[in-house]
Amino acid sequence: MRTDRDSREPLQSRSPRKRAHARHDDTPDTASAFRRLTRLPDGPERSAVREEIIRAWIPVAERVTRRFRHRGESGEDLFQVAALGLVKAVDHYDPERGHAFASFAIPTMVGELKRHFRDHLWSLHVPRRFQELHTKTYLAIVELDQADPSRTPTPGEVAEQAGLTESEAAAGMAAHDAYRAASLDAPTPGIAGSSLTDVLGDDDHAFDLVVDRESLKPLLADLPERQQRILYLRFFRELTQSQIAEAVGVSQMQVSRLLRSTCAQLRRGLLAGV
Numbered sequence: 001m002r003t004d005r006d007s008r009e010p011l012q013s014r015s016p017r018k019r020a021h022a023r024h025d026d027t028p029d030t031a032s033a034f035r036r037l038t039r040l041p042d043g044p045e046r047s048a049v050r051e052e053i054i055r056a057w058i059p060v061a062e063r064v065t066r067r068f069r070h071r072g073e074s075g076e077d078l079f080q081v082a083a084l085g086l087v088k089a090v091d092h093y094d095p096e097r098g099h100a101f102a103s104f105a106i107p108t109m110v111g112e113l114k115r116h117f118r119d120h121l122w123s124l125h126v127p128r129r130f131q132e133l134h135t136k137t138y139l140a141i142v143e144l145d146q147a148d149p150s151r152t153p154t155p156g157e158v159a160e161q162a163g164l165t166e167s168e169a170a171a172g173m174a175a176h177d178a179y180r181a182a183s184l185d186a187p188t189p190g191i192a193g194s195s196l197t198d199v200l201g202d203d204d205h206a207f208d209l210v211v212d213r214e215s216l217k218p219l220l221a222d223l224p225e226r227q228q229r230i231l232y233l234r235f236f237r238e239l240t241q242s243q244i245a246e247a248v249g250v251s252q253m254q255v256s257r258l259l260r261s262t263c264a265q266l267r268r269g270l271l272a273g274v
Helices: 016-021 030-037 045-065 075-092 102-120 130-148 154-161 166-174 206-221 225-236 241-248 252-272
Strands: none
Touching: 016 225, 030 045, 030 252, 045 075, 045 102, 045 225, 130 154, 154 166, 225 241, 225 252, 241 252
């Protein structure tokens, strides 16, 4: 949902005195609007009241979005996710339950943002448990960095800040590597002027030959001695069929026929073992 931020106006702001002491000074009072909303049937008037409430709470969605900045996602995209959570909160809020809309809307928006990061922004598949640990450790690191930006927090400090064990904190910090895959054009650490592409290996098709050779060994051992010798002279000594015929004491045509039949026999044996 795209909303024109320039036209947002809260329904009713807090008084200046309350604003000075409130932790969230952009929380509007929409209780009366929600009461009107619940009484109205579907139609233009109800849609107008609903839109009025959403616009009043947009500044709160912006504030919630700021909690998730510096995580590799554009602020505008995160705002749209938070705004979607706000719309869901407005549509599902029931004022008859007695709790304030803020206590329902803010967790809904935060939940939408966390799901967005969990479901769409991980480069590798990571179990949800480690995704949750990553979120907790990331927020703890941000808070520790704000308190002392001169050094990197240790896993023990992160664990204490996040309320985790040190092993859980270490796992959450390690999960960060799966959050964003490095570009193949990224510089290689410690090697000036090179990228990750330069140190990646190519496919080695010789590994396939290793498997084939090992599979052929018992099949070759079962061949008669003359056929083994003909294969050796042809494929290892690279003699011609005429040279093989002279060495073995048979005709060149016999050598050709034995090569064809022996190779076909070995091929059938390999396929039978697949």
